[in-house]
């Protein structure tokens with residue numbers, strides 16, 4: 001009915017956001033009691049070289065910190081992954097207020113924001129652009145953000161955000177250690193899913209960390225000062241840049257912990 005159709009016409013993308021025939025779309029609600037403990041799921045191991053950090057840019061969906069992925073200097077391995085994946089970029093999704101903003105939910109609990117560390121399968125494919133079209137092309141680590149004490153290492157990033165306020169703005173940003181954005185607890189859930197923005201391809205092994213990291217409300221407030229719009233366009237604040245929950249279909253979420 002109209003209500004359902006409206007639910008599918010996302011303000012950000014205007015068009016339909018359900019990929020017809022999609023069987024492994026993201027994000028999803030993680031129901032803890034339905035997740036299956038896999039004792040063979042080792043901790044995820046990240047090895048990030050802060051010198052591979054290149055720049056930060058606003059692409060009109062989120063702000064991205066991009067990395068030099070021409071070598072194996074910044075990689076993720078272990079966990080559900082059969083081989084190392086290279087870090088390409090990280091970005092966030094957040095709400096217009098602290099009551100919502102994350103893409104994934106846990107037992108229907110929404111967080112005010114969610115970090116995505118995006119890696120591609122450099123053992124099987126030559127580039128990120130090629131990998132996003134393949135079923136086992138990407139590994140994205142999702143980290144929930146909750147409001148609490150200030151995240152000191154994040155502040156370096158927050159301070160530079162005003163320089164990428166507008167869509168298509170790009171700023172030099174080097175020497176940032178992305179591992180400071182990971183929680184100390186190694187527990188995670190993992191499942192097969194998709195990109196949550198176009199092209200929405202079903203190419204992602206999702207690794208969702210159980211524990212959130214803490215940021216303070218003023219740090220998130222700066223995220224909300226960014227714009228979806230380019231210079232000269234009518235200003236639209238970059239908020240609520242998350243995709244609605246997608247059906248689990250016949251997928252199982254595995255946990256690395258009991």
Ligand SMILES: CC(C)NC[C@H](O)COc1ccc(S(N)(=O)=O)cc1
Pocket residue numbers: 116118129132140194195196197198199
């Ligand atoms: C088509 C190519 C060139 N551009 C694709 C674009 O970078 C999209 O990349 C991504 C990468 C990650 C995600 S998420 N939110 O699922 O982690 C979404 C889109």
Ligand SMILES: [Zn+2]
Pocket residue numbers: 091092093116196
């Ligand atoms: Zn994302």
